[in-house]
Amino acid sequence: MKNKVIILSSLLASSMLFLGCNGDSNEKAIESLNQSISEANSVNIVKNSTSYTLAPQAGTNFQTFFGNSKHSGLGSLSSLYTHNNGTSSSKSSTLDSRYPAMSTSFTYGANSTYSDMYVSEISYIADNNAYAVDMTNGTKREFADLNVSGSHTKVNYLGAKQYLVITKADGTSSLIAPGAGVNDAVDFTNKTLQAVTYQTVGGAVDGYIVINDDDHDYTTTNQLQKCDISMSNCSTIATFESKMVPYHGSMKTGYDMDFLGDIADSVDSIYISDNMIFRLNKANGTISSGVPIASGSMSHTLKGNEIYYVYGMNIYKTTLDGTVTQLSSDGLAMGFQAFTEDMVIYGGDSYMYAVAKDGSNKSTSIEISVTTKLEGQKYPFDLGIGKQYLYTTYSVDPTSGKNTFYACKLEDGKKECKEDSYWSSVSAKRSGTLNYESTYRYEPYAYIRVDATDNYGGGAVKAIDPENPLADGITMGSVDVFNFQSFVNSAYDDDMVDNNGTIILYAKNDIDFRGDAFSVNLNVENSLVNLTNEAVPEIDAMNEGGAHCHGRMCTVCHSFAGGKIYEYKMQWGKYDYFSAKDYTIKFEFKDESEAVVALIRKGEGENFNVPLESLTGKTFKASVVSSKDNSSVAAETAGYSHKGLEYFNCNYCHGRAGQLLHDAPNVIKIN
Numbered sequence: 001m002k003n004k005v006i007i008l009s010s011l012l013a014s015s016m017l018f019l020g021c022n023g024d025s026n027e028k029a030i031e032s033l034n035q036s037i038s039e040a041n042s043v044n045i046v047k048n049s050t051s052y053t054l055a056p057q058a059g060t061n062f063q064t065f066f067g068n069s070k071h072s073g074l075g076s077l078s079s080l081y082t083h084n085n086g087t088s089s090s091k092s093s094t095l096d097s098r099y100p101a102m103s104t105s106f107t108y109g110a111n112s113t114y115s116d117m118y119v120s121e122i123s124y125i126a127d128n129n130a131y132a133v134d135m136t137n138g139t140k141r142e143f144a145d146l147n148v149s150g151s152h153t154k155v156n157y158l159g160a161k162q163y164l165v166i167t168k169a170d171g172t173s174s175l176i177a178p179g180a181g182v183n184d185a186v187d188f189t190n191k192t193l194q195a196v197t198y199q200t201v202g203g204a205v206d207g208y209i210v211i212n213d214d215d216h217d218y219t220t221t222n223q224l225q226k227c228d229i230s231m232s233n234c235s236t237i238a239t240f241e242s243k244m245v246p247y248h249g250s251m252k253t254g255y256d257m258d259f260l261g262d263i264a265d266s267v268d269s270i271y272i273s274d275n276m277i278f279r280l281n282k283a284n285g286t287i288s289s290g291v292p293i294a295s296g297s298m299s300h301t302l303k304g305n306e307i308y309y310v311y312g313m314n315i316y317k318t319t320l321d322g323t324v325t326q327l328s329s330d331g332l333a334m335g336f337q338a339f340t341e342d343m344v345i346y347g348g349d350s351y352m353y354a355v356a357k358d359g360s361n362k363s364t365s366i367e368i369s370v371t372t373k374l375e376g377q378k379y380p381f382d383l384g385i386g387k388q389y390l391y392t393t394y395s396v397d398p399t400s401g402k403n404t405f406y407a408c409k410l411e412d413g414k415k416e417c418k419e420d421s422y423w424s425s426v427s428a429k430r431s432g433t434l435n436y437e438s439t440y441r442y443e444p445y446a447y448i449r450v451d452a453t454d455n456y457g458g459g460a461v462k463a464i465d466p467e468n469p470l471a472d473g474i475t476m477g478s479v480d481v482f483n484f485q486s487f488v489n490s491a492y493d494d495d496m497v498d499n500n501g502t503i504i505l506y507a508k509n510d511i512d513f514r515g516d517a518f519s520v521n522l523n524v525e526n527s528l529v530n531l532t533n534e535a536v537p538e539i540d541a542m543n544e545g546g547a548h549c550h551g552r553m554c555t556v557c558h559s560f561a562g563g564k565i566y567e568y569k570m571q572w573g574k575y576d577y578f579s580a581k582d583y584t585i586k587f588e589f590k591d592e593s594e595a596v597v598a599l600i601r602k603g604e605g606e607n608f609n610v611p612l613e614s615l616t617g618k619t620f621k622a623s624v625v626s627s628k629d630n631s632s633v634a635a636e637t638a639g640y641s642h643k644g645l646e647y648f649n650c651n652y653c654h655g656r657a658g659q660l661l662h663d664a665p666n667v668i669k670i671n
Contacts, residue, residue, distance in 0.1 A: 042415070043408070043415045043416070043417055044414070044415070044416045044417070045406075045416075045417055045418070045419055046416050046417065046418050046470040047418075047419075049472060050468070050471045050472060051471065051472035051473060051474070052464075052465035052467075052468045052471055052472070052473055053463075053465070053473065053474055053523070054445065054446055054463055054465060054473075054474075054522055054523055056500075056501060056523050057429070057430045057445060057498060057501075058430070059115075059116045059117070059118055059430040059431070060116055060118040060136065061118075061136070061499065061500065062118045062119050062120070062135040062136050062499055063082045063083060063084055063133075063135045063136075063137075063138050063499070064082070064083060064084075064119070064135075064499045064502060064503070064504055064519075065080060065081060065082045065083070065100060065122055065133075065135075065504070066080075066081055066083070066504045066517035066519070066531050066532070067079045067080045067081060067095070067099070067100070067517065067532075068515075068517075068532050068534060069506075069508070069514070069515025069516070069532070069534060070095070070098075071513065071515070071537040075098070075099070075491065076095075076098040076099055077095055077098070077099045077100070078094060078095060079094060079095060080095060080100055080122075080124065080126075081531075082122075082133060082135070082138050083531075084499075094126060094127065095124055095125070095126050096125040096126055096127065096128065096149075097124050097125040097126075097150065097151075097152075099124075099491055100122040100123065100124040101122065101123050101124065101152040101154075101162035101164070102119055102121075102122050102160070102162065102492060102495055103119070103120050103121040103122070103123070103159065103160065103161045103162045103178045104117055104118065104119055104120060104159035104160050104161075104495045104497060105117070105118060105120035105158065105159040105161075106118070106158060106159050108158055108201070108202035109202075111265065111433075112264055112265055112433050112434040112435075112436070113431075113432070113433050113434070114159075114431065114432060114433070114434055114442075115430070115431040116430060116431065117159065117428060117429070117430050117431070117442070117497055118135075118136075118430070118497055118499075119135045119495075119497055119499070120134070120135060120136065120159070120178065120179075121133065121134055121135055121162075121178050121179065122135060123152070123162055123164050123176070123178070125148060125149070125150045125164075125166075128148060128149075129142055129143060129144055129148060130142075130143040130148055130150060130164055130166050130176055130185075131143070132164075132176070132178075132180070141181070141182050142182065143166075143176060143182055143185060144182070148166040148167060148168055149166070149167050150164050150165060150166040150167065151164075151165055152164055152165075153165065153193045155193075155195060155196050156261075156262075156441060157195075157196055157198070157205070157262070158202070159495075160441075160494065160495045161177075161178045161196075162178060163175060163176070163177055163178070163193055163196075164176040165188055165191075165193060166185070171189075172187070172189045173187075173188045173189045173190075173191070174186060174187060174188050175187075175188035175191070175193065175208075175231065177205075186229075186230055186231040187231055188210075188231060190212060190213055190214050190216070191210040191211065191212055191225075191227075191231075192210060192211040192213070192255075193208060193209075193210055194208075194209040194210060194211060194224075194259040194271075195208070195209040195259060195262070195269055195282060196208055196209075196282075197209060197226060197267075197282040197283065197285075198267065198282070198283065199267070199283050200267065200283075201265055201266065201267065205229065206228070206229055207226060207227050207228045207229050208226075208227045208229075208231070209224070209225070209226055209227075209237075209259070209269070209280070209282060210224075210225050210227055210234070211223070211224060211225075211255060211257065212224075212225050212234065212236075213255075218242040218253045218254060218255060219241070219242045219253065220241075220242075221239045221240070221241060222239065222240055222241070222242075222255060222257070223236045223237075223238070223239055224236070224237045224238045224239070224240065224257060224271075225237060226282070226285035235285055237280065237285050237286075237287060238273070238278070238287060240255065240256045240257045240273045240274065241256050241274075242254065242255060242256055243255070243256040246298075256273050256274060257271060257272075257273045258271060258272045258273070258300050259271045260272065260300055260301065260302035260307065261302045263279075263302075263305055264304060264305070264434070264436040267281060267282050267283040268280065268281055268282070269282055270302050270307065270320070272293060272300050272307075274290075275292060275293055275294070275295045275297075276290030276291065276292055276293065277290060277291040277292075277293050277307060277318070277320065277322075278290050279320060291318075291320065291321065291322040292322065293307070293309065293318060294309070294311045294316070294324075296311065296312075297309040297310065297311040297316070298310045298311070298335070299335040299336055301336055301339070303339050303436065303437055303438075304436050304437045305319065305320060306318065306319055306320075306357075307319075307320075308327075308336065308339075308344060310333045310334070310335060310336075310346075312331070313331040313332065313333050313334070314326060314327075314328045314329055314330070314331060314333055315327040315328040315333050315344055315346060315355060317357065325358075325359045326359060326362055327344060327355045327356070327357065327359050327362055328344075328346070328353070328355045328362060328365055329362050329363050330353065330365050332346070332347065332351060332353060332365075333346045333347075334346070334347070334348050335348070337352060337381045337382060338381065338382045338383065338384030338389055338438075338439045339384045339437065339438055339439050340384045340385070340386065340387050340388060340389050340410075340411075340437075340438050340439075341386055341387045341435070341437045341438055342356060342357055342358075342387060343355065343356060343357065343366075343384075343389060343410065344356075344357060345368065345381075345384060345389055345410075347368070347369075349371060349376070349377075349552050349553045349556050350370070350371045350376075350553070350659075351367075351368075351369065351370045351371065352367075352368035352369045352370075352377055352381075352391070353365040353366060353367055353368060354366040354368055354389065354410060356413075361413075366410070366413065366415070368389075368391060368408075368410065368415075369391070369393050371553055371652065372652075373646050373647070373649060373652055373653075373662075374395060374396045374398060374645065374646060374649075375393065375394060375395040375396070376393065376394060376553060376555055376556070376649075377391060377392065377393050377394075377556070378392045378393070378394055378405070378422065378485060378555065378556055379392070379485045379556060379557070380392075380423065380425075380485065380489075380493065382439050383423060383426060383439070383440065383493075384438045384439035384440060385426060385438055385439070385440040385444050385466070386435060386438055386440075386443075386444070386466075387411050387412065387438075388409055388410070388411045388466075388469065389409070389410040389411070390407070390408070390409055390423045390426075390447065390469065391408050391409075391410070391423070392405055392406065392407055392408065392422040392423050392485070393405070393406045393408060393417070394406070394555060394559075396612065396645050396648065397645075398616070398617075398644050398645040398646055399616070399617065400616070401455070401612045401613040401615075401616035401645060402455070403455040403456075403559055403560075403612055404419060404420060404453075405419075405420060405421060405422040405450075405453050405457070406418065406419055406421065406422070407421035407422050407423050407449055407470070409469050409470060416470055417470075418449075418451075418470045420451060420452055420453050420459075421449055421450065421451045421452075421453065421459075422449070422450055422453060422457065422485065423447065423448070423449055423485075424448040424449065424450055424461075424484040424485060424489060424505065425447075425448045425484075425489045425492075425493040425496060425505065426440060426444050426446070426447055426448070426466075426493055426496065427444070427445045427446045427447075427448070427496045427497065427498055427503055427522065428442035428443065428444065428445055428495070428496060428497050429442060429443040429444065429445040430445070430497065440494065441494070444466040445466070445498065445522075446463045446464060446465070446466070446498070446522045447463075447464040447465075447466055447469055448461065448462070448463065448464070448484070448505065448520075449462050449464045449469075449473070450462070450484050451475075452478075454480060454481065455559055455560065455611070455612055455613070456480075456481045456482075456483055456509075456510035456511065456559040456560060457481075457482065457483030457484060457485060457507075457510060457559045458478075458479050458480040458481040458482050458483070459478065459479075459480075460475045460477075460478045461475070461476050461477050461478065461479065461484060461505070461518075461520060461528055462474060462475050462476065463476060463520070463522040463523070474522075474523075474524075474525050475525060475526070476520040476521065476522070476524070476525065476526065476527045476528045477518075477520065477526055477527065477528020477529075478528075479507065479518070479528070479530075481509050481510060481511055482507035482508065482509050482510075482516065483507055483508055483509075483510050483558075483559055484505055484506075484507040489505060489506050489507075492504075498522055500521075501521040501522045501523040501524060501527075502519055502520070502521050502522075503519075503520060503522065504517055504518070504519060504531075505517075505518045505520060506518070510558060510559050510560055510609070511599075511611070512536045512537075512599075513536070513537055513599075514534045514535070514536055514537065515534060516530050516531070516532045516533065516534055517530075517531045517532045518530055518531065519531050552651065553649055553651050553652050553655075554609075554648075554649050554650055554651045554652070555649050555652075558609055560609045560610065560611055560612055560648075561598075561609060561610045561611070561612055561614070561615055561645075561648035561649070561650070562598070562609035562610070562648075562649075562650065562651075563585065563649075563650025563651050563654065563668060564579065564650070564651055564668065565579070565580045565583045565584075565585075565624060565668050565669065565670065566578065566579065566580055566667050566668060566669035566670070567579065567580035567669060567670050568669055577667060577669060580669065580670045582626060582627050582628060583624055583625065583626060583627055583634065583670060584597060584598050584599075584624075584625060584627045584630070585597075585598045585610075585622050585623065585624060585625070585650075586598070586622070586623045586625045586630060586631075586633075587610065587614070587615065587620045587621075587622055588620060588621050588623065589618045589619065589620045589640075590618070590619040590620065590621075590640040591618065591619070593618070596610055596614045596615075597625070597630045598610040612645060612648060615644060615645055615647070615648055616644065616645055617644050618643070618644060619640045619642070619643045619644070620640060620642050620643075620647075621636055621637045621639060621640050621641065621642065622636065622637050622642060623635070623636035623637075624636070624668065624670065634670060650668065654666070654667050654668050655667065
């Protein structure tokens with residue numbers, strides 16, 4: 001293997017990789033800001049023992065599905081099973097795509113009401129072919145002889161429908177719609193799906209809104225088109241050029257056309273091009289005169305009939321007639337995390353804040369969380385449901401090594417939390433009212449919360465009544481160590497529906513990286529069943545995946561000490577930081593107790609981890625070593641400069657892309 005060396009900061013006089021933490025101007029700015037926050041930032045710790053159960057739901061029966069974890073890609077599945085009530089009935093081929101895409105259906109009623117919501121279909125790529133399964137009867141369809149790669153586009157119309165665009169060996173593309181027969185794929189070469197069309201809300205899909213780019217060149221004139229259902233007739237609605245767009249921490253050329261979504265209970269949609277807002281009638285393919293939006297604005301999002309965006313690191317909104325309201329003034333907005341009916345939540349790994357949609361607390365934003373060395377916020381970030389924002393924070397006791405989770409709720413400007421608990425996911429009501437104002441579109445049926453948690457996220461898995469989110473519910477089972485905030489859950493938590501009470505949850509073991517699928521019945525105590533019972537994966541199986549979670553704080557994804565080792569190299573036409581394989585961290589202690597070598601990563605994100613209790617109260621030095629022998633030292637700290645759990649969250653100080661704190665000399669990287 002080629003020898004590699006650590007890239008050192010020019011400020012270092014030795015081969016030191018880490019430095020002690022001393023204060024930081026960013027923290028002082030945040031502290032100053034916090035002093036101006038209103039009393040809404042006080043948190044009430046709830047200790048409510050009242051227990052609520054859920055009434056069973058009725059509706060169309062359907063099969064559910066689960067799969068084994070693909071260890072080279074965190075949050076991905078390597079296989080697929082369909083089953084009834086936890087009993088497997090069939091197994092697919094090995095999956096090529098990351099995970100099956102789930103389509104839901106419901107009956108639409110007046111005034112945004114819906115009924116009989118169920119999982120109607122799943123679609124996926126396996127063995128270079130496209131497949132779909134009708135979940136009402138388990139029948140599998142194969143779109144054969146396509147030799148494909150593919151991607152899904154989610155369209156929220158009469159449920160969340162997944163449209164599969166496949167690219168064939170000859171370079172042409174086809175579109176497979178939900179429910180399509182094996183011979184019903186239509187030509188989709190040079191097209192990008194934006195939306196489906198219909199003549200009346202609740203009516204049948206009669207075509208598509210697409211981007212047409214004949215020469216695959218973003219910089220030339222591109223067309224927004226309305227096409228019929230067979231894709232045989234397309235008419236041009238408008239033309240547009242290119243723009244630079246964010247992509248994995250850098251910029252790339254993209255289309256100057258952002259399709260924001262549908263206006264509630266109408267055939268109209270909103271898109272932005274050339275700093276103008278346009279209203280598109282999808283029934284006839286006509287557009288209104290444009291309304292200007294601030295040049296340089298970002299993260300445009302449609303909620304209800306208003307458009308929210310970030311400009312100058314602050315939150316703004318505009319109505320369709322161009323009336324602009326500034327919602328925040330703290331200069332901390334990087335993008336949106338969630339919306340409730342009355343609040344906007346923004347931030348990232350380091351901090352999270354909320355402001356009112358009406359602009360009433362523009363200068364006194366509500367602090368949700370601020371990450372420090374020993375506390376912060378964890379996944380999921382996007383649970384804005386009705387008037388409630390659900391979020392999870394953690395704190396680490398440096399003396400005992402206890403990692404405490406808090407399941408929290410922001411509602412009506414009031415923050416409440418339940419100790420030793422965290423949120424996992426949400427399941428939809430079969431019948432309810434669509435909500436265009438919050439991130440979660442459906443009425444919630446159940447929240448999944450884990451109580452009595454251990455350091456890793458294991459605990460009692462509970463079904464919680466959404467009207468009483470911090471009260472008790474039924475315990476469907478208890479599992480130690482497994483973390484039910486894993487990424488596979490996040491792929492389905494927008495559309496999770498129960499089948500006679502049963503849903504599928506995914507969790508990973510934060511000690512040995514097993515990822516298992518669990519069946520639970522939301523109406524039945526002690527119903528939790530581990531469906532997969534995976535073996536502990538081999539290290540090589542985890543070192544083949546693509547990169548993920550660049551620069552995130554370790555504790556966002558993990559419940560243990562961890563970090564990431566980077567490599568500075570050329571890729572995608574530029575030099576940037578990428579995950580470095582075959583390295584880990586060795587912790588050696590000043591008291592000469594036995595050294596600890598961190599376990600190698602899962603995937604290419606947080607490269608290493610070590611149990612919190614291994615670092616409690618100990619002064620240590622950290623060395624980058626080869627994971628092949630755990631002893632070949634590439635570089636190490638200058639002596640025993642790190643003490644205890646105040647240093648467990650490595651990426652907090654040694655963040656990527658300039659996110660260095662407390663005099664950390666550089667990201668942890670090799671060359």
